[in-house]
Amino acid sequence: MVFTYVNGRCGNQLFYYAISRAIDEKYTGGCSELVFDERQVNILHTKDGDGFEDSLNYFSTKKYLTVDESLLKVILKTGDLSQKLLYGVYSIAFHVMKDKRSGFFMHFNSILWKHGLFIMHPFHTEALKNFRLPDQMKKKNYYVAGPFEKSSLFNDIRQQLLEELSSKKEVLANRELYNTICNTNSVCISIRRGDYESNAKARKTFSICDKTYFERSIAEIRNRVENPVFIMFSDDIEWVKKNIDIEGVVLYETGIDPVWEKLRLMSGCKHFIISNSTFSWWAQWLSRNEEKIVVSPDIWYRPNVKWPLLEKSFIQIPIN
Numbered sequence: 001m002v003f004t005y006v007n008g009r010c011g012n013q014l015f016y017y018a019i020s021r022a023i024d025e026k027y028t029g030g031c032s033e034l035v036f037d038e039r040q041v042n043i044l045h046t047k048d049g050d051g052f053e054d055s056l057n058y059f060s061t062k063k064y065l066t067v068d069e070s071l072l073k074v075i076l077k078t079g080d081l082s083q084k085l086l087y088g089v090y091s092i093a094f095h096v097m098k099d100k101r102s103g104f105f106m107h108f109n110s111i112l113w114k115h116g117l118f119i120m121h122p123f124h125t126e127a128l129k130n131f132r133l134p135d136q137m138k139k140k141n142y143y144v145a146g147p148f149e150k151s152s153l154f155n156d157i158r159q160q161l162l163e164e165l166s167s168k169k170e171v172l173a174n175r176e177l178y179n180t181i182c183n184t185n186s187v188c189i190s191i192r193r194g195d196y197e198s199n200a201k202a203r204k205t206f207s208i209c210d211k212t213y214f215e216r217s218i219a220e221i222r223n224r225v226e227n228p229v230f231i232m233f234s235d236d237i238e239w240v241k242k243n244i245d246i247e248g249v250v251l252y253e254t255g256i257d258p259v260w261e262k263l264r265l266m267s268g269c270k271h272f273i274i275s276n277s278t279f280s281w282w283a284q285w286l287s288r289n290e291e292k293i294v295v296s297p298d299i300w301y302r303p304n305v306k307w308p309l310l311e312k313s314f315i316q317i318p319i320n
Contacts, residue, residue, distance in 0.1 A: 003035045005071050005145035010055035010259040011278030015149045022154040023142050034064035058260035061164045071145050078141050082115050120146030150308040167260040181268045184229040187221055188269035190280035191234040206301050208319045209275045216317050217273040217295040224293055276300050281309050
């Protein structure tokens, strides 16, 4: 079994699935049962909806089981002795120590990972930069909790994920748009607004891709792509129409398509201008264009956080 604590919306959930499948393939040859704890997703769905749901259900994933049981309880019931002891120590330390960024957690994480406990707090950016799956491990069960958002962790199973993270269906009304995407030098421009702008706390940290960023990114694409066709995607498409002026051919996704359809359309594009959004990131990763150009901000969030999702191959636009 690979047991995974799942949190967030579609983009985050795809990362949890990808790391779970990478562990599944690397250590058991794809023979593990995938079990996802989606309690937090369900809580947020009940609280305010807003995209919190089991988004993995829309894709052609390996079969998985969802449960309503905490990581601690599952490890105590199904883990081996070393896993139980190590996670017990981690849990106590996590609740007692106020500084979650301390060196203790950075060091202790590396010990956990060697025992099939892939646990990481979101604060531990440096730990993620240095993390890779151990070459060999033999455990009956593996456990995952944390934002393992780094493509090198699952690039080895890229072809499998391209198939498994394809949507099960399509919106027929988008066939003409999809044909245009496939048959032109289409450029996906993904503009994330939502709580990045409406929530004061989130805005301070995550609102970095402003109008200037997109204008500079578009200019960069024009210098590199012949006859680009810009396809605009956003959770606030009316704001985009009023504020982002582009000369030439520009098309707009409706803004109301379900997430699986948005991702199908976005990933079909040839090139990408992305926001600091995991959903936006997945669109470019799922693209099958081997010569794609990806433009991104040079930080993922403030203050100056260089999250590992910023690939070396990206053209990174400086954010002031």
